[in-house]
Amino acid sequence: MRAAPVDLDTLVLSALPAAGLYSWWQADGALPGVPAVPHPAVPGLGLIYVGIGPASAKSSETLRSRLVGKHLEGNTGSSTLRLTLASHLVDALNLRPRATAKKVVLDAADNRCLSEWMFANLRVRWTAHPTPWDVEAEAIGAMRPPLNIDHNRDHPYCLTNRALRDAFRRTARDSPRSTG
Numbered sequence: 001m002r003a004a005p006v007d008l009d010t011l012v013l014s015a016l017p018a019a020g021l022y023s024w025w026q027a028d029g030a031l032p033g034v035p036a037v038p039h040p041a042v043p044g045l046g047l048i049y050v051g052i053g054p055a056s057a058k059s060s061e062t063l064r065s066r067l068v069g070k071h072l073e074g075n076t077g078s079s080t081l082r083l084t085l086a087s088h089l090v091d092a093l094n095l096r097p098r099a100t101a102k103k104v105v106l107d108a109a110d111n112r113c114l115s116e117w118m119f120a121n122l123r124v125r126w127t128a129h130p131t132p133w134d135v136e137a138e139a140i141g142a143m144r145p146p147l148n149i150d151h152n153r154d155h156p157y158c159l160t161n162r163a164l165r166d167a168f169r170r171t172a173r174d175s176p177r178s179t180g
Contacts, residue, residue, distance in 0.1 A: 004042050005123035008072060016064045017128035021139055024049040024071075024081065024147075030121035031088050035146050035157055045123060049081050049147040050140050052132035063126060072118065075111055076168075077103030084147045084161065086114055087168035093117060097172035104172040 005025045006014070025045040026036055036046020053066030061070075076083040076097065086095055086106060095110045106114065129135060140151040149158055 003125060005039070005045060005125040007123055008119045011124050012068055012072070016062070016067065016126065018062050019052075019054060019130055019132055020063045020126050020128045021050065021052050021132050021135065022063070022067055022124055022126040023047055023143065023145070024051075025123045025125070027121050027123075031085075033160075034088065037144060037146070047143060047145050048122075049084070050136075050143050050145045051081065051148075052129075052136045054132075056133050057131070063128075067124065067126065072115060075103075075105045077105045081147070082114060083168070084165060085118065086110075087161075087164040089114070089117060090168055090171065096175065097168055098175050099169070099172040104169050 005023070024047075025039060025042075026034070026048050028036075028044045028046060031048065034046075034048060036048050039045040039047065051066065051071075053063040054061035070079040071081050074082060076086050077100070083104065086093075086097065089095065090097065093110070093113050095106060095114065097104050097106060097110075099105075137151040140148050144152065144155060146155060146157040147161060148155075149161060152158060
């Protein structure tokens, strides 16, 4: 994934392979305090998250449904990336999470706000792989993205990341707008 990441408008318009791995990159300083891994060829970008699509051989997801459907157009309840970003940006973007019976979600306006932030501050790169679930742990272990927890529990930022996610969930549970 050494090639230059693309902006999210380009992602939406791109033909994507059915399955593969992807990496999310932030513009320098977009997430203050997050120790992003510098891009090897593009100054000013730092790796923050690595994922796969689909998650398993049995999944009906595709790389497009994961990247565009869940990460760009989804909610915090369907995207770990969105949940993590919202956890880090809850105060900066004035997000108001709410708890449902099983998940923590954002309302439509807050979702738009998070998506707009993503379009302004993130880039993405993907590569085809027929069985990405077979190489996910190895890729995360090699790339060391700070916002991944699975396969990355020994990363120095993991405890901070978990604490921010937990605080986001607590805020949602304590919200008078939450529904069970």
